Each structure stands twice: as C-alpha cells, then as structure tokens.
Amino acid sequence: MTTPRRTEVLTVSPDRPDQGALHRAGAVLRAGGLVAFPTETVYGLGADALDEAAVRGIFAAKGRPGDNPLIVHVASEEEVAQVAASDGAGVDMLRRLARRWWPGPLTVILPKGPEVPDAVTAGLATVAVRMPDHPVALGLIRAAGRPVAAPSANRSGRPSPTEARHVLQDLDGRIDMILDGGPATIGVESTVLDLSVRPAVVHRPGAITMEQLRSVLGDAVAPLQVAEKYEGTEAPPSPGIKYEHYAPRTPCVLVEGFGEETTAAFLEALREERRAGRRTGVLCTEEGAVLFGPEADAVCVVGARDDFRAIAHNLYRCLRRLDEERTDIIYVEGVESVGLGSAIMNRLRRAAGGRILTAR
Numbered sequence: 016m017t018t019p020r021r022t023e024v025l026t027v028s029p030d031r032p033d034q035g036a037l038h039r040a041g042a043v044l045r046a047g048g049l050v051a052f053p054t055e056t057v058y059g060l061g062a063d064a065l066d067e068a069a070v071r072g073i074f075a076a077k078g079r080p081g082d083n084p085l086i087v088h089v090a091s092e093e094e095v096a097q098v099a100a101s102d103g104a105g106v107d108m109l110r111r112l113a114r115r116w117w118p119g120p121l122t123v124i125l126p127k128g129p130e131v132p133d134a135v136t137a138g139l140a141t142v143a144v145r146m147p148d149h150p151v152a153l154g155l156i157r158a159a160g161r162p163v164a165a166p167s168a169n170r171s172g173r174p175s176p177t178e179a180r181h182v183l184q185d186l187d188g189r190i191d192m193i194l195d196g197g198p199a200t201i202g203v204e205s206t207v208l209d210l211s212v213r214p215a216v217v218h219r220p221g222a223i224t225m226e227q228l229r230s231v232l233g234d235a236v237a238p239l240q241v242a243e244k245y246e247g248t249e250a251p252p253s254p255g256i257k258y259e260h261y262a263p264r265t266p267c268v269l270v271e272g273f274g275e276e277t278t279a280a281f282l283e284a285l286r287e288e289r290r291a292g293r294r295t296g297v298l299c300t301e302e303g304a305v306l307f308g309p310e311a312d313a314v315c316v317v318g319a320r321d322d323f324r325a326i327a328h329n330l331y332r333c334l335r336r337l338d339e340e341r342t343d344i345i346y347v348e349g350v351e352s353v354g355l356g357s358a359i360m361n362r363l364r365r366a367a368g369g370r371i372l373t374a375r
C-alpha cells in the first residue's frame with residue numbers, strides 16, 4: 016500500500032523547460048520522492064536510483080512486481096561508470112552505439128555497479144541504462160544530481176502513458192509530482208539491448224531498429240527473437256517478458272496478416288460480435304478505417320498503413336481511448352513486422368495476450 020499524497024502537476028516547455036520547475040522537481044527526487052516526467056518515448060516515473068527506499072516507492076505506486084527491474088536514466092556517458100561495472104567489450108559496444116543514438120531511445124544492459132541498490136535491478140547482476148533524448152528528462156536528471164531510476168509511469172499492466180493526463184489517470188494521489196511537457200514524440204518504449212551477453216540480444220524492440228543496431232554491431236547482435244508471451248518455467252532473460260503488458264482493461268484481439276482473406280476474416284469477426292449483441296472497438300490504419308469502420312461501434316485511427324512513426328505515436332493513446340468507450344472487445348489491425356513495425360507488433364501481441372486472429 017502507498018500512503019495517499021497530493022500529486023502536483025507542473026506544466027513545462029518541452030524544448031526550453033523552466034529551470035525553477037526543474038529544480039523543484041530535482042529537490043523532490045533528492046528528498047526520496049517520486050516525479051513523473053516526459054521522455055521522447057513515453058512518460059517515466061522517476062526516483063533517485065541510489066536511494067533504495069525511494070526506488071521501492073516506485074514499485075508500490077505502480078503495483079509493479081518486485082522481480083521486474085528498472086531502467087536507470089543518466090544525463091551523460093560519464094555517469095554510466097557510476098551505475099555499471101566496466102566490462103571491456105560491453106562498454107566498448109556502448110561507446111559505438113552511444114555516438115549515434117545517445118541521447119535516444121536505446122537502453123543497454125551491462126554488469127551492475129556496486130552503488131546501485133538491488134531493488135533497482137530486482138537482484139540481477141546486470142543493470143539497464145539509458146540517456147533519454149528530452150530536455151525535460153535531461154534537465155531533471157541534472158537537477159537531481161544523480162541517476163534516476165524510472166519505469167514507464169503507468170499502473171503495472173496498463174498501456175504506457177504518452178501524455179501527462181494518462182499518468183494522472185493511473186497514478187494521481189500515489190506520486191508527488193508530474194512534469195507535463197506535452198505528448199511524447201515516439202510513443203513506444205526504448206529498444207532494450209543486452210550487452211552483458213555474447214552475442215548481444217534485443218529483449219525489447221523499439222525505435223532503434225534491429226536493422227540500425229546491425230549496421231553498427233553486425234553479427235555481434237543476435238537476430239530478433241523476442242518472446243511475445245512468455246511460457247517458460249525458467250527465469251526469462253528479461254523479467255518484463257513474462258508479464259502481460261500494455262493492455263487495456265477491455266479484451267483485445269490482434270488481427271495478423273494482409274490481403275483479402277484477412278480483411279474478410281476481420282469483417283466477419285466484427286459482424287459476428289454485432290450479431291451476439293456485443294459492442295466492438297477497432298484500432299486501425301486510415302486504410303483499415305474505410306473497411307472496418309462501418310462495422311464497429313468505436314474507431315480510433317492511428318495513421319496511414321506505412322507510416323510507422325504515426326502509428327507508434329498514437330498507439331497507446333488509442334488503446335486508452337477505446338478502453339474508455341465501454342466496448343466489449345477491441346479489434347486491432349496489425350502492421351508489417353519490420354523496422355519500427357517490429358516494436359509496434361511486439362506491444363500489440365502482448366496487449367492481445369495471445370488472442371490473435373488470422374485468415375486461417
């Protein structure tokens with residue numbers, strides 16, 4: 016349980032945030048409090064990464080299982096040495112990656128440094144580190160004067176927040192402060208790349224794509240093979256894999272595949288729901304809206320079929336919105352699993368929790 020607290024919302028400019036606001040938020044972190052802040056991917060819920068009690072507060076506020084570790088956010092490459100133990104090859108790979116994508120939506124996993132409390136890493140020997148590409152996030156870390164542990168600022172299992180109001184919906188009264196810097200640009204969480212193993216492994220696809228990682232690391236990064244629904248009994252390589260995620264409260268079905276047969280199966284499923292007296296929501300592309308919109312009770316359009324940036328940006332907002340429409344079931348149109356599409360499909364498969372519709 017968390018003790019109720021007043022959640023203060025401070026509006027800040029995303030490009031040139033007010034220093035006074037950042038200093039107040041930094042002071043809250045230094046005092047062991049919880050501050051939600053925008054990043055380029057999604058909103059994070061921050062605490063002082065070196066303060067064990069503060070970090071435990073994150074788990075309590077989110078209702079997050081204690082065995083799911085957090086990402087430590089830094090504002091400079093030098094700070095990595097404060098939280099990660101130097102492992103020659105891993106740090107060397109990070110240096111090459113950081114030159115192109117830090118600050119940016121790339122999280123790397125390295126051996127953990129001794130200063131990081133076990134609560135952050137859920138007892139693992141490794142730590143996840145990232146430098147967010149957002150003036151508010153970077154300003155907050157600098158104002159706090161220490162690394163900031165932050166998961167996405169949603170209640171555990173809910174879609175990640177891409178706007179400050181989503182954070183309020185989930186965490187009002189449970190955290191101290193929200194810095195409202197407007198909508199997050201990218202909309203899906205960072206790529207998680209494990210540099211503590213050889214070859215390096217992507218645990219979570221994101222905006223830095225497999226294709227991009229391979230352009231720098233070549234075969235030193237293994238082909239993408241992320242467990243969408245973890246069914247093993249051994250410890251998963253990345254604890255986040257085993258939890259149902261990104262899910263609206265309403266059951267969600269992912270329609271996978273393209274072409275006429277898939278369209279026919281999608282339409283038939285919507286008509287069948289209607290015959291059964293159930294209200295349907297559809298999350299789809301602009302092209303899909305023309306086909307499926309007339310058969311649905313609520314529609315949210317994420318973008319044109321080949322515009323993965325728009326789709327990623329609008330994905331979680333649409334999942335939350337369709338949830339509010341009080342539909343009985345949400346059908347989601349899939350996209351092609353390449354580039355940023357891999358990150359989109361990874362989140363959608365997990366939101367659907369294994370409920371997949373294909374033409375056959």
Ligand code: TXA
Nearest residue numbers: 056058059084085141142143166167204205253254255
């Ligand atoms: O874009 C993002 O990464 C956002 C923003 C706020 O930075 N953060 C985010 O954090 O998505 P979270 O906690 O929702 O997801 C972190 C993921 C989880 O799946 C977790 O299991 C994995 O990273 N992770 C963290 N530390 C790990 C470790 N040492 N080994 C393997 N996986 C780890």
Ligand code: MG
Nearest residue numbers: 166167175204
């Ligand atoms: Mg999360």
